[in-house]
Amino acid sequence: MEEENATLLTEFVLTRFxxxxxxxxxxxxxxLVIYLITIMGNLGLIVIIWKDPHLHIPMxxxxxxxxxxxxxxxxxVTPKMLINFLAKSTMTSLSECRIQLFLFAISVTTECFLLATMAxxxxxxxxxxxxxPVIMTNGLCIRLLILSYVAGLLHALIHEGFLFRLTFCNSNIVHHIYCDIIPLFTIxxxxxxINFLMVFIFSGSIQIFSIVTILVSYTFVLFTILKKKSDKGVRKAFSTCGAHLFSVSLYYGPLLFMYVGPASPQADDQDMVELLFYTVIIPLLNPIIYRLRNKQVIVSLTKMLQRNVKVSY
Structure with missing residues (x-):
C-alpha cells in the first residue's frame, strides 16, 4: 500500500523566484527580453558562420x-519559467520534469566537452x-563534436534511467524555478x-576531466605566449584565450556548486539567483564574450548587412 500511494504524486509545484x-x-x-536577445544573438552567429565560407573551419x-x-x-529553462511568472499555478507533471531534465542534462554535459575541445x-x-591545419582538420573537429554530443546523451540517459527508480509521496514541492535533479532527489x-552517488561520480568526473584539459591546454598556451617577442601577437593571443577562460570560469563556477558540492534540501533566493545566472545570463553573455571580440565574425556580419542593404535598394 505504501508503494502504491508513493506513485500517486505525479505532479509538482515549482517554487517561484x-x-x-x-x-x-x-x-x-x-x-522575455533577455531570452529573445539570447536566441537572436546565438542563432545569428550560427547563420553568419553558415553563410560565410571563410568561417567553415574548426575554430x-x-x-x-x-x-x-x-x-x-x-x-x-526559460520558456517554462516565463509561463510560471504569469500562471496562477506552477504545477508541472513528472513526465514534463523528466523531459526538461533530459534536455538540460544533454546540453550542459555537451557544453562541458565542447569547452574542453575549444581549449x-x-x-x-x-x-x-x-x-x-594538419592537426585540427575539419574531420577531427566533426569527430570531436560527435563525441561531445554522444557523451552528453549517454550522461543524460544514465541519470534519466536512475530517476525512474524514485517515487514521490511526502512532498510535491520542488524548491527550484525548474525541475532540477537534486531537488527531486531531496523530496x-x-x-x-544511489542517485546522489551517480551524480557525484559522473558529473564530477566530467567536470574534472574538462577542467583539467582546459587548465593543461592554457598552461602550455601561457608559456608559449610568454616566449613570443611580438607585442601584437601576445595581445591577440591573450585576447582570444582570455575571453575563453573568462567564459569557462563563469560556466563552471555555478556548475560545481550545483552538482558536485553538498546538496541542501531547499533552495533559497541566493541559490536561485546562481541558477538564473547559469541558465539565463551566461547564454546571453557568451555571444558578447566570444563573438563580438572576434574580428572575423564582425567582418562577416558587416559584409552580410551591407549585402542586405544593397539588395533592399
Missing part, C-alpha cells in the same frame, strides 16, 4: 556549436601554428543515495 505579485509582470518582461565550427548549445540551455583548439593554434520517498 520571487513571491511578491507586483514583480511578476516586470520580471516576465525582463526575462568557427566550435563557436557555432557553442552558440547552439547556449540557445539550447536557455530554451530548456585544445586554442592550444594547437597558438603552440603549434604551423601544424594547425523523494525512495532512498536516493
Amino acid at each position: 520571487l513571491y511578491q505579485p507586483q514583480w511578476e509582470i516586470p520580471l516576465f518582461l525582463a526575462f 568557427y565550427s566550435l563557436l557555432g556549436n557553442l552558440a547552439f548549445l547556449d540557445a539550447w540551455i536557455s530554451s530548456s 585544445y583548439d586554442h592550444f594547437v593554434a597558438i603552440c603549434k601554428p604551423l601544424r594547425y 523523494s520517498c525512495t532512498d536516493s543515495s
